[in-house]
Each structure stands twice: as C-alpha cells, then as structure tokens.
Amino acid sequence: DGGITQSPKYLFRKEGQNVTLSCEQNLNHDAMYWYRQDPGQGLRLIYYSQIVNDFQKGDIAEGYSVSREKKESFPLTVTSAQKNPTAFYLCASSGQVNSYNEQFFGPGTRLTVL
Amino acid sequence: KNQVEQSPQSLIILEGKNCTLQCNYTVSPFSNLRWYKQDTGRGPVSLTIMTFSENTKSNGRYTATLDADTKQSSLHITASQLSDSASYICVVPINTGTASKLTFGTGTRLQVTL
Numbered sequence: 001d002g003g004i005t006q007s008p009k010y011l012f013r014k015e016g017q018n019v020t021l022s023c024e025q026n027l028n029h030d031a032m033y034w035y036r037q038d039p040g041q042g043l044r045l046i047y048y049s050q051i052v053n054d055f056q057k058g059d060i061a062e063g064y065s066v067s068r069e070k071k072e073s074f075p076l077t078v079t080s081a082q083k084n085p086t087a088f089y090l091c092a093s094s095g096q097v098n099s100y101n102e103q104f105f106g107p108g109t110r111l112t113v114l
Numbered sequence: 115k116n117q118v119e120q121s122p123q124s125l126i127i128l129e130g131k132n133c134t135l136q137c138n139y140t141v142s143p144f145s146n147l148r149w150y151k152q153d154t155g156r157g158p159v160s161l162t163i164m165t166f167s168e169n170t171k172s173n174g175r176y177t178a179t180l181d182a183d184t185k186q187s188s189l190h191i192t193a194s195q196l197s198d199s200a201s202y203i204c205v206v207p208i209n210t211g212t213a214s215k216l217t218f219g220t221g222t223r224l225q226v227t228l
Contacts, residue, residue: 041220042118042217042218042220042221045216058215059215088155090158100146102160102163103216105157105158107156107157
C-alpha cells in the first residue's frame with residue numbers, strides 16, 4: 001500500500017446518490033490514477049491526472065468525475081449517472097506518466113449500491 | 115487490439131510445491147512487463163518489472179521470464195507458502211504519446227493449501 005491511502009474501505013450507497021471516494025498520497029508523485037476492478041475482469045482506467053489542475057478521461061469515465069486541486073489528493077465522485085457502480089475501486093500514483101514508472105496502488109474502496 | 119491474457123484462471127497447489135503462471139500479450143510497441151500480486155480485498159503490489167532486453171529476473175522465491183519474440187512471460191513460484199495465496203496480475207503499458215496506460219490481465223488466482 002506504500003504511501004497511498006484510500007477511504008473509506010467499505011462504502012454503501014443508495015441508488016441515485018452521489019458518493020466521493022478519497023485518495024491521498026505522500027510519495028510526492030506527479031501522476032495519479034483511478035481504476036475499477038470487477039470480478040473476472042482486469043483493472044480498467046477511469047481517470048488519470050499528470051499534474052495538479054489537470055486530468056484526462058480513461059477508458060470508462062462515464063458516470064464519474066474527479067478533481068486534482070492538490071498534488072497529494074485525487075478524489076473520485078461516483079455520480080448517479082453511473083449505471084453499475086458496485087465495484088472495487090483502486091487509486092494509484094506514479095512519479096511520471098510514462099511506461100517505465102511503476103504505479104503504486106492504494107488499499108482500495110469497495111463500493112456497494114443498495 | 116492490445117491485450118494481455120493469463121492462464122490458468124485459477125490454480126490450487128499444496129504448500130511447498132512449485133508452480134508457473136503464464137502471460138501472453140499482444141501489446142505493441144512493447145517496452146516492459148510487470149507482475150503484480152494482489153491479496154484479496156487489497157491493492158496490487160509489484161513483484162517485478164521486466165524490460166524487453168531482460169530474459170529472467172528473480173525476486174526471492176518469484177522468478178519471472180520474458181520472451182519478447184513470442185510475446186510470452188511466465189512467473190515461477192518456488193517452494194510455495196500459504197501466504198502466496200493471492201491473485202497474480204500481468205500488466206503491460208501502452209504508450210499513447212505523452213501518456214502511458216496499463217493493460218491488465220484478468221489474473222491467475224492461486225490458492226496454496228496444506
């Protein structure tokens with residue numbers, strides 16, 4: 001888990017509610033990422049950010065939003081527009097966004113929509 | 115299409131035995147390949163990163179091999195322990211101009227039993 005923290009570990013939400021997942025890192029990394037993990041599937045990229053105040057959509061950004069106001073923080077909001085939000089969400093960070101920089105993952109947040 | 119395929123999907127072995135996990139990839143251009151270990155309900159942790167010029171790399175009881183010609187990699191676990199029970203994920207980055215995205219395999223779920 002290194003210097004990346006995610007909270008909460010478990011989160012329950014009613015349909016129609018927005019919910020925000022927290023991700024903080026103290027590794028002084030420039031790049032941060034959000035992934036979604038579903039059973040039997042590989043991790044899929046939701047959003048990533050290379051620097052403060054900048055972020056790009058990943059492969060499955062619909063129904064999600066992010067902000068990057070501070071280098072250490074990259075919160076993810078799961079909106080009511082996300083049709084199937086129940087999943088395990090992983091945040092990661094790396095020194096730079098290039099292929100040789102290892103990504104370090106947080107412990108994850110399991111979101112369940114009731 | 116850039117893909118990473120892993121086999122077997124799951125594996126059960128007795129403690130103390132060896133095992134080998136396979137990864138085939140079609141990512142191009144290729145720069146490196148990573149193996150991660152993910153305990154249930156936790157974030158992935160890097161075991162090894164291999165560049166195209168490396169054929170084998172060890173990390174304790176874990177040995178990864180890479181054949182860039184056939185686009186195959188394997189992860190060999192020697193003298194397995196109960197703590198090796200986890201999912202093992204093969205990951206290959208895709209360079210997309212100034213950014214890099216990771217392509218994740220679906221993982222091999224290993225269970226080590228007494």
